[in-house]
Amino acid sequence: MSDDEAARHRAKMEKRKAVQDAEVAEKTIEKGLLIVHTGPGKGKSTAAFGLMLRALGRGWRVGVVQYIKGAWETGERFALDRFADQVEWHTMGEGFxxxxxxxxxxxxxxxxxWARTEALMADPAIRLLVLDELNIALRYDYLPLAEVVEALSRRRPDLHVVVTGRNAKPELIAAADLVTEMAVVKHHFAAGVKAQEGIEF
Amino acid sequence: MSDDEAARHRAKMEKRKAVQDAEVAEKTIEKGLLIVHTGPGKGKSTAAFGLMLRALGRGWRVGVVQYIKGAWETGERFALDRFADQVEWHTMGEGFxxxxxxxxxxxxxxxxxWARTEALMADPAIRLLVLDELNIALRYDYLPLAEVVEALSRRRPDLHVVVTGRNAKPELIAAADLVTEMAVVKHHFAAGVKAQEGIEF
Structure with a gap:
């Protein structure tokens, strides 16, 4: 790269950094987030699990309620055994x-x-609560949507909640702070590759 | 629910289970996957982190190369300290x-x-390799795309590789087994909420 090009690159990046810094400075609110991972793609529960481990790394106490048994698997459980004193885990569902x-x-x-979820929401020691596959229970009307959304909306101000599962209800999305849709671009199952230990479970 | 409705539900679900079981039975291939997490939404690195912890839970040895310094943060590092004997972590990048x-x-x-990546790919003890924000390095042409894609394509048959970052190159997507696009449905930064410890870092 010539000196001229390098100088232009530097000038462009200086501008970009100024924009970036200004954007960060504007954001001042701290609050417990209602986070939703939805969509047909992979990574909804996996990203919740990653988020959980970041929180555990920070020393937080974390709750998990699995609405569908078997949605999280042995690999996760083994990993979380290293944080046994920080994790309250409830597998409540009955399988798909x-x-x-x-x-x-x-x-x-x-x-x-849901009763277990309400108890965990009321426990001030819990700072992050993962409601894995709650969207499935809402989609099939196993739970009253309005009541669930209302309870999640009036969570403690410092409690972060992550809800996972396909087909998140619009009412839940409306109440959420952060919603990510995982879309399938390409899936190895379509090429005949099976679910493998360490990757899928 | 009436007995009739319950019977209909059961019959429908029996059919669905048969389809599901047949689909699972068709998939017989086992192979190391090339996985790409891309898109503008959150969760790309977080899902890679979750995948990593699942693999660690299975007792695997895992490598991480961070192409952008600061993209993964303290929370992750603290969590991974519990698996120090299983993780080889290299922060190589220089910041955005x-x-x-x-x-x-x-x-x-x-x-x-990239040199570090090649060394880890050649190490038979490593079963999962996370190349965090490699897509950024490819997007800005910091690395020769053809060479990178070719090397990833001829990885060991049992090595899983996860590449993260926005704007994955079409050539990388073509070579990948599993590609998930994280899309932003709603983002709390837009509502003035700042990046918070335990959630973003």
Whole structure:
């Protein structure tokens, strides 16, 4: 790169940094976020798990309620064993609805999971709460949507909540602070590759 | 729910389960995946981090090369300290390009990171390799795209590689097994909320 080019690059990046710094300076609010990971792509629960570990790294106490049993797997559990004193984990669901084939049982499991969620929301020691696959329970009307959204909206000001699962309800998205949609660009299952230990579970 | 409705639900779910089971049975290939997390939304690095911890939970040895310094933060580092014997971590980058304001330095840092990547790819003990923000280095032509894609494509058959960062190159997407695009539906920064400890870093 010539001196001239280097100088132009520097000038351009100086401007960009000024814009960046100004943007950061504008943001002053601190609050517990309602975060939603939705969409058909991979990474919804995995990103929640990553977020959880960042919080654990910060020494926080974290709660997890799994609305669908089996959605999180052995790999995660083993990893979280290293943080056993910081994690309160509840597997409440009964497997995917096509596994149980019993709607009443699914509804009962979802209600029990919601009762557990409310207890964790009321526990001031918990700073991050992951509600894994809650969107599925809402999608199939296993839980009253308005009540769930209302309870999540009046969470403690310092509590972060992450909700995962496809087909997030518009009412939940409206109440959320941060919503990411995971889209499939390309999936190895379509090429006949199976779910593998260490990657999918 | 009436007995009739319950029976119909059961029959529907039985069918769905049969389809699901058949789909799973079709997938028989096991291979090291080339995974790409791209898109403007959040969760690209966080999902890679979650994937890493799943692999660590399985007892794997994992490598990380950070192409941009500061893209992963203290929270992650603290969490990974619990797996110090399983993680080989290299922070090679120099900060975002608008921080360094020096293209030659950025290029040199990217090349050093790539040399480190090649060494980790050649180490048979490593089963998962995270190349965080490599897409940024490719986007700014800090590295020769064809060479990088070719090297990733001829990785060991049992090595999984995760590449993160916005604007993944089409050539990389073509070579990948699994590509997820993280899209922004809603972002709290837009509402003036700042980056917070335990969530963003």
């Amino acid at each position: 609805t096509w596994e149980t084939q019993d709607r009443d049982r699914d509804v009962a499991a979802a209600r029990a999971a | 390009t608008w921080e360094t304001q020096d293209r030659d330095r950025d290029v040199a840092a990217a090349r050093a990171a």
